[in-house]
Amino acid sequence: MRAVQVTRLDGPEAIEIVDVAEPVAAPHEVLIDVHRVGISFPDLLLSRGQYQLKPELPFTLGVDVAGTVVEDGNGFTAGQRVCAVVPYGGGAERIAVNVDFVFPLPDEMSLDEGAALPMNYLTAHFALVVRGQAQPGESILIHGAAGGVGTATIQTAKALGLTAIAVVSTPEKGEVAKAAGADHVVLIDGFKDEVKAITEGRGVDLVLDVVGGDVFTDSLRSLAPLGRLLVVGFAAGQGIPEVKVNRLLLNNIDVRGVGWGDYAMRRAGYLKQQWNEIVPLIETGSIKPPIGAVYPVEEFGQALLDLDARKAVGKLVVAIR
Ligand SMILES: NC(=O)c1ccc[n+]([C@@H]2O[C@H](COP(=O)([O-])OP(=O)(O)OC[C@H]3O[C@@H](n4cnc5c(N)ncnc54)[C@H](OP(=O)(O)O)[C@@H]3O)[C@@H](O)[C@H]2O)c1
CATH class of the missing domain: 3.90.180.10 (Medium-chain alcohol dehydrogenases, catalytic domain)
Known part of the structure; x- marks a missing residue:
C-alpha cells in the first residue's frame, strides 16, 4: 500500500x-x-x-x-x-x-x-473549556482566525455562547472568519485599537494565540481585567514571545499554555469525553469545518x-x- x-x-x-x-x-x-x-x-x-x-x-x-x-x-x-x-x-x-x-x-x-x-476542534474545545474556563457572555479575540485552529475556535466559542473577534491578515481571510461565525473581524495591523473600540475600552476576556511573535504584547494589552491569554502555537515562527510578569500583576491577567495533545493522550477516556461533548454541536450545525x-x-x-x-x-x- x-x-x-x-x-x-x-x-x-x-x-x-x-x-x-x-x-x-x-x-x-x-x-x-x-x-x-x-x-x-x-x-x-x-x-x-x-x-x-x-x-x-x-x-x-x-x-x-x-x-x-x-x-x-x-x-x-x-x-x-x-x-x-x-x-x-x-x-x-x-x-x-x-x-x-x-x-x-x-x-x-x-x-x-x-x-x-479531531485535532483542531478538540484543541479549541480544550483551550476554551479547560484552560480558558470560558463562560457564556464572555468575549474572545482569535488570532490566525481563518486557519484550521482559528476557524475551529470561532465555531466552538460561538457554540459556547461567546462573542468572537477574529484577527486576520487579509480581507479575504476576513470573509472566511465571518463565514465561520465571527461576530467581528479586524485586520492584524492595529488590531489592539480596533478591539478596544469594539469592546468600548474594556478589552476581551480571552485571547487565543496560534501565531506568537509580534502580536503577543498587544494581545496582552487587549485583555480585560481577569482576562486569559491562551498560548496555542507559534505559526509566525519568529521565536517564542516573552512576558514581563509585572504586566500580569498590574492588570490582573493570566497567560496560560494550551498543550492539548499531551494532556489528552495521558488521560484515558478524556478524548472520548471531549468527542461526546462536541457531537451535539456537529449535529446542530454549530461545528462545520x-x-x-x-x-x-x-x-x-x-x-x-x-x-x-x-x-x-x-x-x-x-x-x-
Ligand atoms: N497547542 C496545541 O495543542 C496545538 C494544537 C493544534 C495546533 N497547534 C498549533 O497551532 C498553530 C496553528 O495551527 P493551524 O493548523 O491553525 O495552522 P493554519 O491553518 O496555517 O493557521 C495559522 C494562521 O496563523 C497565521 N500566521 C501568521 N504568521 C504565519 C506564518 N508565518 N506562517 C503561517 N501562518 C501564519 C495565518 O493567519 P493570517 O495570515 O491571517 O495571519 C494562519 O491562517 C500551529 O503552530 C500548530 O502547531 C497547537
Missing part, C-alpha cells in the same frame, strides 16, 4: 510516496482504510525535523484522518465511517489506530470534513508548502484514495 513518507528531514519538497507493508491491528487497535488526511502544522514541522516528536527515519506523515473501518471489533463495525487522530503515521492507505483515538463520524460530516475535525482545498496524494508536499506560505484557509485536506 502507499504511504506519504519522510525519508530525509529536508521539508515538504523531499516528501515521498512509497510502498510499505500493510499494518496488522493489535487487539486494542482499529484498522482503518484512510480516505482523507487533514494537513496540519505538525506535518510541516515533522518534515523538517523541527517538531517536539523526532520519529526515526523513514516515517509516515499524517495526524488527522477520516476513512472506513475494515473489520468488526472494539465497538466499531466494518464499513463504518470514522475519523481519528494520531501523533504521526496517518498518511497511508490503511492504518491501525488505538481505539481511544477513533471516533464515529456523524452522518452530517463528509470524509473531507471528518479529516478536519471549512475546507480550503482538497489535494491529490501526490501533492501532499505542495499542500504543506501552501500552509507554510499562509495560503491556507480553513483546513487543507489530501485524498489518499
Whole structure:
C-alpha cells in the first residue's frame, strides 16, 4: 500500500510516496482504510525535523484522518465511517489506530470534513473549556482566525455562547472568519485599537494565540481585567514571545499554555469525553469545518508548502484514495 513518507528531514519538497507493508491491528487497535488526511502544522514541522516528536527515519506523515473501518471489533463495525487522530503515521492507505483515538463520524460530516475535525476542534474545545474556563457572555479575540485552529475556535466559542473577534491578515481571510461565525473581524495591523473600540475600552476576556511573535504584547494589552491569554502555537515562527510578569500583576491577567495533545493522550477516556461533548454541536450545525482545498496524494508536499506560505484557509485536506 502507499504511504506519504519522510525519508530525509529536508521539508515538504523531499516528501515521498512509497510502498510499505500493510499494518496488522493489535487487539486494542482499529484498522482503518484512510480516505482523507487533514494537513496540519505538525506535518510541516515533522518534515523538517523541527517538531517536539523526532520519529526515526523513514516515517509516515499524517495526524488527522477520516476513512472506513475494515473489520468488526472494539465497538466499531466494518464499513463504518470514522475519523481519528494520531501523533504521526496517518498518511497511508490503511492504518491501525488505538481505539481511544477513533471516533464515529456523524452522518452530517463528509470524509473531507471528518479529516478536519479531531485535532483542531478538540484543541479549541480544550483551550476554551479547560484552560480558558470560558463562560457564556464572555468575549474572545482569535488570532490566525481563518486557519484550521482559528476557524475551529470561532465555531466552538460561538457554540459556547461567546462573542468572537477574529484577527486576520487579509480581507479575504476576513470573509472566511465571518463565514465561520465571527461576530467581528479586524485586520492584524492595529488590531489592539480596533478591539478596544469594539469592546468600548474594556478589552476581551480571552485571547487565543496560534501565531506568537509580534502580536503577543498587544494581545496582552487587549485583555480585560481577569482576562486569559491562551498560548496555542507559534505559526509566525519568529521565536517564542516573552512576558514581563509585572504586566500580569498590574492588570490582573493570566497567560496560560494550551498543550492539548499531551494532556489528552495521558488521560484515558478524556478524548472520548471531549468527542461526546462536541457531537451535539456537529449535529446542530454549530461545528462545520471549512475546507480550503482538497489535494491529490501526490501533492501532499505542495499542500504543506501552501500552509507554510499562509495560503491556507480553513483546513487543507489530501485524498489518499
Ligand atoms: N497547542 C496545541 O495543542 C496545538 C494544537 C493544534 C495546533 N497547534 C498549533 O497551532 C498553530 C496553528 O495551527 P493551524 O493548523 O491553525 O495552522 P493554519 O491553518 O496555517 O493557521 C495559522 C494562521 O496563523 C497565521 N500566521 C501568521 N504568521 C504565519 C506564518 N508565518 N506562517 C503561517 N501562518 C501564519 C495565518 O493567519 P493570517 O495570515 O491571517 O495571519 C494562519 O491562517 C500551529 O503552530 C500548530 O502547531 C497547537
